[in-house]
Amino acid sequence: MIRNKLPAVLLAVACLSPVAAWAQTDTVKGIERYRELLADGNPAELWEARGEDLWKQKRGPKMASLESCNLGKGPGVVKGVYAELPRYFKDTDRVMDLESRLLHCMTGIQGLDGEAIKRTAFGAGTNRSDMEALVAYVTSQSKGVRMRVPTSHPKEKQAYAMGEKVFFYRGGPHDFACATCHGESGKRIRLQDLPNLLDRKDAQRAYTTWPAYRVSQGELRTFQWRLFDCFRQQRFPALEFGSDASIALTAFLAKNANGAAFNAPAIKR
């Protein structure tokens, strides 16, 4: 017992060290090492497997599979599609991200209730989300693919510009914008380093590691959830699932990650 206590005492002393910068980099290294250790055996794989099943299964009132769903590269193609989303879709005449496009297919092709899907878009324990599983499967098929989000169509340009506006828009009881926390390097919440989303490297690393399995929640979270939760932390009105604002902000952040290899579903604390 005495032998076990010694390192704990040393650690406590180390934490009191006045060299804050040293403690900070050490924490960052600690978190990185934690992620590394968890990377093998990422439970996101369980979501990917369930999502693949859901993709291929004949479901809904129309008893159809999603294999005729066009995510941008033709009906049924999932390989590499996430690296080019959000993008403009001719059939709906709007820019869509993966989640809103899946919602479009699930309601259109399978005849499922869109409002019900939106209500259960974020899973909690035994109330599981089919959306999160499908996103896990589709995004896993883009692992290693370079981000190439298009902005050639006028509506894509418009979405990007709108997303940029949302990013800098200050409001809510705290007078916060996304940029308040994510517009400068070296910011953090508690011990979590916050990516500066205006910095190319940071933006690439942040975007290409979502969706992710959140260990603290035991759930796989999609990019729509990431934005939803940022809005909640800003004390903004709830961000509606698949809304134009959410897609525009995704388009802005996704495009800024262009050129980097997609590397998710990842794992986060």
Place this chain on the structure above:
Amino acid sequence: MADPMRIRATVKDGKVDVRLLMSHEMETGQRKDARGELVPAWFIQNVTATYGGRTVLSAQWGPSISKNPYLNFRFSGAKLGEKISVTWTDNKGDKRTDEATITAG
């Protein structure tokens, strides 16, 4: 019924490396829900891995194991292309068995 496990088994120099993920809530029985009521304990109690009718791993688990647990173990004496089978049983009596073919490592 519970979701299937994800099992990967690779063999190198006669040693098999088994990595598996299980889908389970693993409730400790200590947590309270939004209404302040205790969430009943619900966790995997027994894990058994068998190869060719021989038990190669037998474990008793408790509520301190994480949600969606990951397990990594090694054993020797298995051949390429043969199957390993893993079974878990939880405290509600729910059970799940999955198999995987051993591939080259």
